[in-house]
Amino acid sequence: MPEAPPTAADLARAVRARETTPQALLEAARARAEAVRDLNALISLNERAGEGAERVRARLEAGETLPLAGVPVVVKDNINVTGTRTTCGSRLLANYVSPYDATVVERLTAAGAVIVAKANMDEFAMGSSNESSAAGPALNPWDRARVPGGSSGGSAVAVAATITPVSLGSDTGGSVRQPAAFTGVYGLKPTYGRVSRYGLVAFASSLDQIGPFARTAEDLALMMNVIAGHDPRDATSLGAPPAFRAGTPDDLRGLRVGVVRESLNGNTPGVEAMLEETLAALRGAGASVTEVSVPTVRHAIAAYYLIATPEASSNLARYDGMVYGERVPAPDVVTSMTRAREQGFGPEVKRRILLGTYALSSGYYDAYYSKAMKVRRLIAGDFARALADVDLLVTPTSPFPAFRRGEKTNDPLAMYAADVDTVAINLAGLPALSVPAGFETVDGVRLPVGIQFIAPALKDELLITLAGGLEGVGAVRAEVAPGYALTSNAVGG
Numbered sequence: 001m002p003e004a005p006p007t008a009a010d011l012a013r014a015v016r017a018r019e020t021t022p023q024a025l026l027e028a029a030r031a032r033a034e035a036v037r038d039l040n041a042l043i044s045l046n047e048r049a050g051e052g053a054e055r056v057r058a059r060l061e062a063g064e065t066l067p068l069a070g071v072p073v074v075v076k077d078n079i080n081v082t083g084t085r086t087t088c089g090s091r092l093l094a095n096y097v098s099p100y101d102a103t104v105v106e107r108l109t110a111a112g113a114v115i116v117a118k119a120n121m122d123e124f125a126m127g128s129s130n131e132s133s134a135a136g137p138a139l140n141p142w143d144r145a146r147v148p149g150g151s152s153g154g155s156a157v158a159v160a161a162t163i164t165p166v167s168l169g170s171d172t173g174g175s176v177r178q179p180a181a182f183t184g185v186y187g188l189k190p191t192y193g194r195v196s197r198y199g200l201v202a203f204a205s206s207l208d209q210i211g212p213f214a215r216t217a218e219d220l221a222l223m224m225n226v227i228a229g230h231d232p233r234d235a236t237s238l239g240a241p242p243a244f245r246a247g248t249p250d251d252l253r254g255l256r257v258g259v260v261r262e263s264l265n266g267n268t269p270g271v272e273a274m275l276e277e278t279l280a281a282l283r284g285a286g287a288s289v290t291e292v293s294v295p296t297v298r299h300a301i302a303a304y305y306l307i308a309t310p311e312a313s314s315n316l317a318r319y320d321g322m323v324y325g326e327r328v329p330a331p332d333v334v335t336s337m338t339r340a341r342e343q344g345f346g347p348e349v350k351r352r353i354l355l356g357t358y359a360l361s362s363g364y365y366d367a368y369y370s371k372a373m374k375v376r377r378l379i380a381g382d383f384a385r386a387l388a389d390v391d392l393l394v395t396p397t398s399p400f401p402a403f404r405r406g407e408k409t410n411d412p413l414a415m416y417a418a419d420v421d422t423v424a425i426n427l428a429g430l431p432a433l434s435v436p437a438g439f440e441t442v443d444g445v446r447l448p449v450g451i452q453f454i455a456p457a458l459k460d461e462l463l464i465t466l467a468g469g470l471e472g473v474g475a476v477r478a479e480v481a482p483g484y485a486l487t488s489n490a491v492g493g
């Protein structure tokens with residue numbers, strides 16, 4: 001069996017012990033990015049990463065102890081990094097260079113991380129397959145004919161194919177959890193407000209949250225300890241973040257887990273089997289498992305698309321080729337703006353702007369947007385009730401493993417339906433984690449299966465404690481896809 005690739009914790013330890021340097025790790029990450037270029041995980045490299053590595057070296061020299069010393073990190077291309085392009089996977093922003101760092105980037109850098117690259121994504125984070133990216137689709141390392149999930153597909157692939165041990169994505173309706181499930185790694189969507197959104201390009205502001213991908217619970221904890229916390233520049237950000245740590249099997253004893261009954265239908269046999277195995281492992285470790293009902297989740301997709309698209313139509317109004325995007329020469333300003341949007345946005349983004357504008361328009365507002373907001377309230381209430389009796393809820397992350405590229409591209413509703421297990425969590429503002437629970441063999445190919453755990457609001461730390469416990473009993477493990485296992489010792493390249 002190939003050796004396990006180094007984790008962020010391993011790399012930071014090695015850097016602090018002077019066994020390697022931030023420069024060597026940056027070189028190794030860049031070489032790895034080049035070696036797995038076929039997966040199209042990245043949109044651009046951070047040309048200034050060398051300066052970042054040098055600053056980390058100098059700070060270590062000065063005696064600082066940095067939790068992420070020299071750890072290379074990839075961030076989704078909708079998160080701003082000074083001096084790099086933020087394209088959001090869109091033609092419209094192909095040449096937009098950010099003049100500032102997102103708060104998460106500031107915090108990562110302060111902790112010693114080096115941002116090596118920007119990850120591929122569905123255009124403006126709208127999608128579940130990474131196929132709507134202007135940079136072309138990212139591919140799933142387990143089967144390159146399949147999607148890695150979306151919209152944070154590139155961030156998931158970067159970790160799954162070991163370009164970096166950890167990465168950041170954004171999750172508006174499942175965009176961290178579903179690609180984590182499809183590529184066999186962890187993906188966490190924190191409580192709304194837990195992580196600052198300052199410097200994250202807005203899709204649907206009341207739903208968007210930045211979250212980490214990782215291959216171990218320890219690395220998830222490391223990332224959350226760095227990125228969580230209040231930010232005066234994000235009015236919705238929360239204070240007093242908990243201390244995150246990977247738990248042990250002891251933490252599973254006495255845990256009350258509720259399986260969401262509504263998520264039990266329509267899953268593939270492999271997804272059903274992995275859910276059963278995970279539940280068996282929990283019982284074996286002394287947790288109790290009961291079935292609970294969250295009846296209104298069946299309305300979640302409808303409500304989500306009537307809330308996310310109106311917010312998107314407002315947020316995306318700024319892309320007019322004047323301040324953002326290329327100015328298109330035209331006889332008058334309205335024509336210029338129209339052409340910039342016509343040429344810059346892809347079909348999915350246009351569909352969502354149309355849908356969202358329609359749902360907000362006078363005469364339809366009450367029937368659509370305002371009704372969806374009422375449904376959102378009911379869903380949040382249902383979850384709160386369900387979580388009053390148990391510590392955590394569990395569902396599959398997706399009813400099926402990674403689907404084939406092109407399989408759902410001509411059927412937007414089928415693509416939207418892929419989010420059936422994830423969107424309700426964003427509507428309720430809750431934290432949820434997809435864990436790599438095992439595999440389903442489809443047409444002779446092993447494909448990862450993710451199981452989703454949902455915690456009460458503000459209890460994000462429970463999810464990472466749980467993940468450590470599940471790792472400890474061997475129920476959960478991130479594996480690297482066969483053709484992408486490391487062959488050399490990557491610590492120090």
Ligand code: GLN
Nearest residue numbers: 125126127172173174175
């Ligand atoms: N797949 C969902 C959508 O297309 C969620 C996207 C996301 O979380 N950014 O809206």
